[in-house]
Amino acid sequence: NCSCVCVDLWAGLIIGFVIEYYTSNAYSPVQDVADSCRTGAAINVIFGLALGYQSVIIPIFAIAVSIFVSFSFSAMCIVVAALGMLSTIATGLAIDAYGPISDNDGGIVEMAGMSHRIHERTDALDAAGNTTAAIGKDFAIGSAALVSLAMFGLLIGAMLPYWFSAMTLKSVGSAALKMVEEVRR
Numbered sequence: 001n002c003s004c005v006c007v008d009l010w011a012g013l014i015i016g017f018v019i020e021y022y023t024s025n026a027y028s029p030v031q032d033v034a035d036s037c038r039t040g041a042a043i044n045v046i047f048g049l050a051l052g053y054q055s056v057i058i059p060i061f062a063i064a065v066s067i068f069v070s071f072s073f074s075a076m077c078i079v080v081a082a083l084g085m086l087s088t089i090a091t092g093l094a095i096d097a098y099g100p101i102s103d104n105d106g107g108i109v110e111m112a113g114m115s116h117r118i119h120e121r122t123d124a125l126d127a128a129g130n131t132t133a134a135i136g137k138d139f140a141i142g143s144a145a146l147v148s149l150a151m152f153g154l155l156i157g158a159m160l161p162y163w164f165s166a167m168t169l170k171s172v173g174s175a176a177l178k179m180v181e182e183v184r185r
Contacts, residue, residue, distance in 0.1 A: 004070045004077040005084035008146065011066035012088060015059040015142055016135050022055035023134040025127045029055070063142055067149060082146035088139060096136030102129030 022029050029051050036047035070077040106122040 004073055004080040005087070007069045008066050008082065008084035009088070011062040012084070012139055012142060014062045015138050018058045018062075019055070019135050019138045020131055022051065024131045059138065059142065063145055067146065082143055082149075086143045086147070089143065092136040092139040094136075095132040096140075099129035099133030102126050 021027050024030060025034070033044065033047045033051055036043045070080070102122070102125040106119070106126045109118050109122045
């Protein structure tokens, strides 16, 4: 169902924007944490922890709404919705690889003793790399949550025939035992 895939792609888009907002140095959350560094490590840890806790609220709601809307179409639609987010995994992995690459060029510039101007450029690339790495990881986590939910339903669904078969076989065996005992008596 195309609507299930679209719902989850929208959830992934929302998650991507939110994670970019909370991890990019161009926006106020990261700037607030950076400002908190001036007063000492304790305030920095408090601000960073609060920012981390706050950053998961909207992505969790996006995944929950995606699950609810997908389930309202049909129960199997959650699997299709998970495939919608998983369809972007190649891009997510490519984005995730950008972080270490940009971090390495910052180290090379520092070890080579290049000018401060070049170091500023590699710092900007490193910040962008950290943001893209966070976005890539978030897509992987979101799709894993949806897939695990779908697997949970599939595992229960796959277990039901065994449960009913076991109950049926046990009742047939019990009835056969009583019949054999009656014949022997």
